[in-house]
Amino acid sequence: MAGMEAVYMGVQIVLLVGLIFGSIYGRRLQMYWHHRLIYTVMLGELIVFLLWMGPGVLYYSGQGLITTILALHITVGSLSAISTAVLAYTFLKRRNRYDLPTLRWTRPLMIFTLFVWILAFTLGTIFYVQTYL
Amino acid sequence: MGTISQDAKSAIYLARARAREAKGEELIGTDAITEQIIPRMVYYVRNFLPQIMEGKDDSEIVSQLTDFLKDMKMRMDSPSLLDEITIGDIWEVRAAIFGYENVFLEVLGVDVIENYVFPRIAEILTLYLPGSFKSESMSLKEKLSEFAEYLKSHNFVRNANYSMKGTGVEFRANYCQFSAIHGSKAYLDGKTRFCPWGMIANSIAAAHFKQTSQIVNCDFTSKGSITKLEMVD
Numbered sequence: 001m002a003g004m005e006a007v008y009m010g011v012q013i014v015l016l017v018g019l020i021f022g023s024i025y026g027r028r029l030q031m032y033w034h035h036r037l038i039y040t041v042m043l044g045e046l047i048v049f050l051l052w053m054g055p056g057v058l059y060y061s062g063q064g065l066i067t068t069i070l071a072l073h074i075t076v077g078s079l080s081a082i083s084t085a086v087l088a089y090t091f092l093k094r095r096n097r098y099d100l101p102t103l104r105w106t107r108p109l110m111i112f113t114l115f116v117w118i119l120a121f122t123l124g125t126i127f128y129v130q131t132y133l
Numbered sequence: 134m135g136t137i138s139q140d141a142k143s144a145i146y147l148a149r150a151r152a153r154e155a156k157g158e159e160l161i162g163t164d165a166i167t168e169q170i171i172p173r174m175v176y177y178v179r180n181f182l183p184q185i186m187e188g189k190d191d192s193e194i195v196s197q198l199t200d201f202l203k204d205m206k207m208r209m210d211s212p213s214l215l216d217e218i219t220i221g222d223i224w225e226v227r228a229a230i231f232g233y234e235n236v237f238l239e240v241l242g243v244d245v246i247e248n249y250v251f252p253r254i255a256e257i258l259t260l261y262l263p264g265s266f267k268s269e270s271m272s273l274k275e276k277l278s279e280f281a282e283y284l285k286s287h288n289f290v291r292n293a294n295y296s297m298k299g300t301g302v303e304f305r306a307n308y309c310q311f312s313a314i315h316g317s318k319a320y321l322d323g324k325t326r327f328c329p330w331g332m333i334a335n336s337i338a339a340a341h342f343k344q345t346s347q348i349v350n351c352d353f354t355s356k357g358s359i360t361k362l363e364m365v366d
Contacts, residue, residue, distance in 0.1 A: 028292055029305035029359050098352035098359075100321055107355050 005132050008052040009125075015044045016121050023114050031097075042084055049081075053124075066130050073123035080116040083109055171195055171202075234327070251327070251335070251348050252365075258336035266337050273297070273341045277304065280337060284330060290357070295334065300364040301349075304334035307357030315353055327351045331360025338362055 022037030057074060090106060091097055175194050189197075238246060259267075266276050274297065281293035284306065291308035306328065328351050335348055342364050350361040 027307060028294055029307045029354065029357055030294070030296070031359065098354065100315060100353055100355065104316055104355045 005052075005128070008048060009128055011044065011048055012121065012124070015041050015048070016118070018044070019114065019117060023110075026110070035097075039088075042088060045084075053077075062131070066127060069123055069127050069130070073120055073127055076116050076123060077120035080113055080120050083113040083116065087113065167199075171198055246327075247348065251332070252339075254332060255336040255339040258333060259340040262336060262340055267340055273302075273338060276337050276341060277302070277334060280334060290330065292357070293330070302334065302338055302362040304331050304360045304362065305357065306330040307354070309357050312356045315355055328353070328358035328360050331358060331362070334360060335362050338364065 018037050018041045022034055022041060025031075025034040025037060057070070060070065062070070087106060087109060090102065094102065172195075175191055175198065265271065265279065268276075271279075277295045281295065281304075284290045284293045289310050290306045293304075293306045295302060295304045297303075309330070311329075327348060331348060331351055344364055347363050347365050348360060349363045350359075352359045
């Protein structure tokens with residue numbers, strides 16, 4: 001089972017790299033790659049959540065500091081998931097992705113999502129290292 | 134308001150309103166400035182420069198803008214006078230440009246802008262391009278790279294890049310000095326806008342291929358723009 005955990009962790013690292021590159025392409029306004037990378041990362045993260053993180057939390061029975069880190073990871077990760085869902089819904093329902101009023105309020109939310117995603121990844125990595133290594 | 138470097142002034146000289154002014158007079162008559170442009174400039178200046186125009190009524194602003202346009206025209210005719218240009222002046226030129234753009238859109242319609250005005254503006258801007266942009270020994274990629282580097286090195290934008298596919302070019306500028314206006318009411322109310330950096334890229338492409346280059350699309354984000362160009366026979 002620990003082998004499977006390592007695979008999921010590897011996937012998370014790949015997704016994080018994809019997210020960072022996606023945001024770099026976004027800053028450069030290279031929207032073709034920005035959209036493809038970000039939507040792929042979102043889909044990948046959803047799959048990893050359904051197969052690994054969700055069931056893992058349901059059956060977790062640890063105690064002490066590590067549980068606090070897990071609780072923080074879940075809280076920050078939920079924030080990240082909610083803001084991601086809001087962004088995905090907003091852009092997927094729009095035909096015009098360059099609607100200026102929409103871009104004005106979604107831009108800070110995109111930046112917020114990137115930071116909470118990285119924070120959730122960091123907390124999740126600490127939890128993984130403490131639990132499985 | 135601070136002053137800017139000589140090189141940057143050359144860029145302003147390049148992107149200035151004169152090309153549009155010449156086109157405007159040709160299309161909508163010689164009284165266009167007082168009858169069409171100034172009233173719209175008042176609107177845009179009130180939106181873009183509220184701190185400067187605070188407490189002034191419309192007639193004061195009209196008088197100030199008329200003097201500004203006369204002064205700017207004189208400076209454009211004598212590049213040495215550009216030494217005194219400030220960022221504040223550039224913002225007023227920007228308001229003037231929006232005034233012209235708005236007149237074109239309202240009076241002539243989008244189709245005329247895209248199919249007639251912009252190709253002609255590209256031709257006019259071509260006359261003011263520095264020599265290297267007209268060089269036949271440089272590829273279009275090199276010219277657009279040089280233009281992108283120019284914009285970044287003079288802090289007009291923090292990020293500028295492009296891509297080419299067939300006869301199409303996509304020029305992108307992000308974190309632009311002038312992007313504050315993207316959030317203004319005047320800007321958000323606009324139906325069609327064109328990025329000045331994209332227009333200069335358009336003129337570079339037109340000069341390179343020695344044929345008409347058309348702006349297919351110009352999308353704006355909160356901090357930048359993406360301009361798509363296409364060569365047309």
